[in-house]
Amino acid sequence: MKHVFDDGTLVKISDGVEFTVKDDKIIEGLDRAVMTMKKGEVALLTIPYRYAxxxxxxxxxxxxxxxxxxLYNQ
Known part of the structure; x- marks a missing residue:
């Protein structure tokens, strides 16, 4: 995973899965989670409906x- 910045930095989650932080196409819960992570960190997420x-x-x-x-990632 690349380091994340508020300016819309491209984030690579895994091979073939990338997104831009604060892109309107990404759910708020994923944005919030990624913004708190450190480079190389791995996380299991539980995203309540209000952030999904x-x-x-x-x-x-x-x-x-x-x-x-x-939503849950596995």
Whole structure:
């Protein structure tokens, strides 16, 4: 993982998974988690619905995220 800055630095999570911090396409919970991490840190995340997709059905590329869904990475 690259170091993270508030200025929209590109973050590499793993091979083939990258995003820009504070990009409107990224959920707030992931932004918040990454902004507190140190270079090379590994974390398991639990993101409550209010920092994920909220209270509405949210169509994503591979599925629909049900309302009030808590997200977990594994």
């Amino acid at each position: 997709f909220g209270s509405l059905d949210t169509p994503q590329e591979m599925a629909v995220v049900p309302p009030y869904s808590t």
